[in-house]
Amino acid sequence: MSLTLQSAARLLTEHHLLREIIAGDLWTLDATQVDGSDRPFADITYDTRTVAAGSLLCCKGRFKAEYLNGIDERGLAAYVAEADFSSATHAPGLIVNDARKAMSLLAAEFFGRPQDELTVIGITGTKGKTTTSYFTQAVLNAYSDGRCALFSSVDNCLDGHTYVESDLTTPENLDAFRMMRTAVDNGMRYLVMEVSSQAYKVDRVYGLTFDVGAFLNISPDHISPIEHPSFEDYLYCKRQIVANARTLVYGADMDHADLVRQDAAAHGIAAHAFALHNDGKDSGTPAEAAAWPIDAAHSAYHIALDGVDLGEYRLALDGDFNYLNAAAAVAIAHAAGVPADAAEALHAMEPVRIAGRMEQFRDPQSNTIAIVDYAHNYASVTALLDFVDERYGAQNPRITLVTGSAGNKAYDRRKEIVEAAEHRIHNFIFTAEDTDTEPFIDICMEMQSYITVPGMASTVISDRPTAVTNAIYDARAHADRFNIILIIGKGDERWIKEHNKHVPFEGDDRIVERMFGVTTGDARPDAK
Known part of the structure; x- marks a missing residue:
């Protein structure tokens, strides 16, 4: 794990990123002309607050010269930037065309290319990434003795x-390589990671080739001025996982599957499909891995791989869509080297629960079920309501949806959540979700304005704990009916983002537990 100014310059030159090296009055392409250019960097960081003696600083984003005030006194060894900051520091600068791409390449090198010591699996898609990732990890953990x-x-x-709450779907590239090195040092052989569209948009996985790339599905999402300007751009960014994988697993019935198959063919990689067949083993789109229900209640499924029935599966997570995720996990694990006859490993995903996903609670004081889930867009809300209709539709439930939507981004979700639900529920309660600067009340009022069903009951309660509590009191007031309360968007998160700060929040699941007087315990995998 030795990175010097010389080796950094060579690497950046190989990738056509280096413009020049600036060290005082010296402007050069030859790093050997800079004093100390063969001295290994002690650390690499993008946070000026962590700079210490021997550090290489990556100046990404809207970096300003004033951030470097006093940096020389702390021993900055060199910096990487798209601009010349020699007026603010005596340290040499590697001036590059793209600081994020440079940071990714340099971080991988500094940490000794840990990805080469792991079988790395990347999973993308509009919905199902997290569940499929946990299922896949469970299988690979069982197969590799927890590695x-x-x-x-x-x-x-x-x-x-050991599970620690994350901040981003896909970590910043420097953090990702640092974490990979820790994983390798801990004896890990596999890594399963979610890959968001933003990961490719802002180069969080630049230079990383996945041994297995999985593309689960696609539907419009994350369309906003600060995310993707159009669905075409969103899909294009998602498709980059195909160009950066050695093997592809994809949803056979996903929209634009033909285009994804063309991507795989263009890059010369094998593509393996998975599917959910709702009316029998031999129906639906052909796929290497497939799940199909055993009975009308859909309480258990069979999963097959390459036409071989792997047996009956009963998941701890409800919903047909989770059996589709299970079929994806089987296909991914098989592509990563798990043989079809490793039955014990493949069944390891059955007990997996994920905090805040499809968690159900029954109220002992009334005929009411509350479901806490992360559903946050048209596709996931539709899937959740499909599950409710399939499982409980015969009981004619009175359904209340407690929902908000993210602020300052993904503006399309606000209308689409309402469109997905308004003809299938009885009552909306609009409430706070994460935001940057937009007031919660404005987002809630906008969502309420999208209701088109005459007479649809709706309430705006911007305080989220009050909104959840009121939904429960309202259900108890309608005790003559079977009530289902769907509380979506936050899962088990213990904070709400307001003005870019994480404000402590009890959590939807804990509010329900407190009100119902019940507990499910910690549902994270490490608690099993």
Whole structure:
């Protein structure tokens, strides 16, 4: 793990990123002309607050010269930037065309290319990434005696069993390589990671080739001025996982599957499909891995791989869509080297629960069920309501949806959540979700304005704990009916983002537990 100014310059030159090296009055392409250019960097960082003696600083984003005030006194060894900051520091600068791409390449090199010591699996898609990632990790952990790491939007796990809450769906590239090195040092052989569209948009996975890339599905999402300007751009960014994988697993019935198959053919990689067949083993789109229900209640499924029935599966997570995720996990694990006859490993996903996903609670004081889930867009809300209709539709439930939507981004979700639900529920309660600067009340009022069903009951309660509590009191007031309360968007998160700060929040699941007087215990995999 030795990175010097000389080796950094060579690497950046190989990738056509280096413009020049600036060291005082010296402007050069030859790093050997700079004093100390063969001295290994002690650390690499993008945070000026962590700079210490021997550090290489990556100046990404809207970096300003004033951020470097006093940096020389702390021993900055060199910096990487798209601009010349020699007026603010005596340290030499590697001036590059793209600081994020440079940071990714340099971080991988500094940490000794840990990806080469792991079988790395990247999973993308509009919905199902987290569940499929946990299922896949469970299978690979069982197969490798607990040697599979995980990067997910819920947790990161670097030792196969300890889970720490994550901040991003896909970590910043420097953080990702640092975490990979820790995983390798912990004896991990596999890494399963969620890959968001933004990961490719802002180069969080630049230079990383996945041993297995999985593309689960696609539907419009994340369309906003600060994310993707159009669905075409969103899909294009998602498709980059195909160009950066050695093997592809994809949803046979996903929209634009033909285009994804063309991508795989263009890059000369094998493509393996998975599917959910709802009316029998031999129906639906052909796929290497497939799940189909055993009975009308859909309480259990069979899963087959390459036409061989792997047996009956009963998941702890409800919903047909989770059996589709299970079929994806089987296909991914098989592509990563798990043989079809490793039955014990493949069944390891059955007990997996993920905090805040499809968690159900029954109220002992009334005929009411509350479901806490991360559903947050048209596709996931539709899937959740499909599950409710399939499982409970015969009981004619009175359904209340407690929902908000993210602020300052993904503006399309606000209308689409309402469109997905308004003809299938009885009552909306609009409430706070994460935001940057937009007031919660404005987002809620906008969502309420999209209701088109005459007489649809709706309430705006911007305080989220009050909104959840009121939904429960309202259900108890309608005790003559079977009530279902769907509380979506936050899962088990213990904070709400307001003005770019994480404000402590009890959590939807804990509010329900407190009101119902019940507990499910910690549902994270490391608690099993």
